[in-house]
Amino acid sequence: MKLHTALSIAGTDPSGGAGIMADLKSFQTRHVYGMAIVTSVVAQNTTGVHHVEHVSLESIERQLSDVYSDIEPQAVKTGMIALPEMMDVIYPYLNQSIPYVMDPVMIATSGDRLVSDEAVNFLKTKLIPLAAVVTPNRSEAEVLADMPISGERDIAIAAKRILSDMGPQVVVIKGGHIGTGATDYAFTKKGEARSWTSPKYDTIHTHGTGCTFSAVITAELAKGHDVMDAIGIAKEYISLAIKHNPGLGHGCGPVNHMAMKL
Ligand SMILES: Nc1ncnc2c1ncn2[C@@H]1O[C@H](COP(=O)(O)OP(=O)(O)O)[C@@H](O)[C@H]1O
Ligand SMILES: Cc1ncc(COP(=O)(O)OP(=O)(O)O)c(N)n1
Numbered sequence: 001m002k003l004h005t006a007l008s009i010a011g012t013d014p015s016g017g018a019g020i021m022a023d024l025k026s027f028q029t030r031h032v033y034g035m036a037i038v039t040s041v042v043a044q045n046t047t048g049v050h051h052v053e054h055v056s057l058e059s060i061e062r063q064l065s066d067v068y069s070d071i072e073p074q075a076v077k078t079g080m081i082a083l084p085e086m087m088d089v090i091y092p093y094l095n096q097s098i099p100y101v102m103d104p105v106m107i108a109t110s111g112d113r114l115v116s117d118e119a120v121n122f123l124k125t126k127l128i129p130l131a132a133v134v135t136p137n138r139s140e141a142e143v144l145a146d147m148p149i150s151g152e153r154d155i156a157i158a159a160k161r162i163l164s165d166m167g168p169q170v171v172v173i174k175g176g177h178i179g180t181g182a183t184d185y186a187f188t189k190k191g192e193a194r195s196w197t198s199p200k201y202d203t204i205h206t207h208g209t210g211c212t213f214s215a216v217i218t219a220e221l222a223k224g225h226d227v228m229d230a231i232g233i234a235k236e237y238i239s240l241a242i243k244h245n246p247g248l249g250h251g252c253g254p255v256n257h258m259a260m261k262l
Contacts, residue, residue: 003033005071006222008215009064009090010079010105011052011114012038015045017254018108018208019079025257026215026237032222035073037063040082042114046207046249049112054082061089068093075222077101077214082115084122094130099221102131102168103214104140109207109252124166131168133227135214138177149178152185159187170227172217176209182239184213186231194228198239205245205253212255213238236260 008023016022020036027034039060043051067073076098081087094100104123106115115123120143128134128144142149144166145158155173162171167189175183182200187193216237220230241255248254 003031004219004222004224005033005035005073006218007035007037007067007073007076008079008218009037009039009076009081010211011040011042011082013042013044013208015249015254017046018044018211022208022211022254022257023077023079023215023218026212027219029257029260029262030216030219030223030237031262032219035067035071037067039086040080042080044108044110044112045251046253047251048110049108049114052082052114054086057085057089060086064090064093073098073222075099075101075218077103077218078127079103079211079214080105080114081123081127082119084116084118087119087122087127091126094127096130099132099218100130101214101218101221102127102134103210104128104134104136104144105210106140106143128162128166128168132221133170133172133214133217133231134162134166134168135172135174135210135217136162137174137210141173149173151179155185156187156193159185163187163189172231174210174213176206184231184235186228188227192228196232196235198235199243201242203242203245204251205247205255206242207249207252207254209238209242209255212241212257
């Protein structure tokens with residue numbers, strides 16, 4: 001049986017809700033063969049981030065080389081890349097022939113900062129320009145576009161700034177923290193705009209929603225889906241995953257990666 005392949009380059013979450021663990025679960029439940037390169041080992045759970053240890057640059061390079069020399073991914077996503085030196089190592093492996101989904105992870109829902117200021121500059125100037133899709137949430141879009149965002153008008157202005165200043169093919173501004181609904185907005189370099197709305201669930205169990213959403217987009221791109229179709233599938237997946245969350249942990253719990261049938 002032939003399987004499509006996808007790679008996540010990100011940090012860990014031993015409690016299984018976010019980071020690489022969420023990415024691999026999302027790839028698996030979309031029937032895509034998942035691979036993973038660890039950038040930082042993060043001690044975190046549903047109550048927050050408690051310790052971070054970065055993997056050495058040599059180890060990141062060796063992991064990348066072992067994957068790319070053996071099983072080439074059909075799509076790749078990056079999540080937490082804490083330091084610009086790590087980005088330097090990863091950058092040569094990203095190229096526009098393999099669809100690249102950049103989740104510009106900066107701060108966890110718990111409020112804990114996950115990447116340095118210098119890394120944010122690197123991702124703006126080097127990584128985002130290579131991306132097929134970049135998926136900021138509200139606060140990430142505010143940092144990237146350098147403006148406050150409070151409604152649909154701001155979202156469109158911020159997205160256009162990100163497209164013109166940083167040059168990704170598509171930007172999706174996720175609406176989990178904007179307004180009273182759960183609407184995500186995509187804008188393309190070619191000038192198309194589209195949005196997806198789901199019910200907004202009244203729950204604190206949204207740990208790892210951003211990782212999961214971008215991982216599903218990556219899985220669908222690995223299968224050869226068009227970007228807009230991939231975003232639509234990711235939206236349905238995350239909506240069901242939140243709705244059927246398992247209520248685990250003592251804080252903001254994880255979503256249910258098995259909620260959507262293939
Ligand atoms: N309470 C909610 N109900 C339904 N969908 C949600 C809810 N919170 C977030 N989402 C969806 O989850 C995805 C991740 O969004 P968001 O929470 O904004 O990102 P992040 O996890 O990066 O902060 C988006 O598709 C968003 O619309
Ligand atoms: C290792 C790691 N990467 C990313 C995040 C942030 O995940 P996200 O999907 O944005 O969900 P929240 O944690 O913000 O709920 C993370 N926590 N850990």
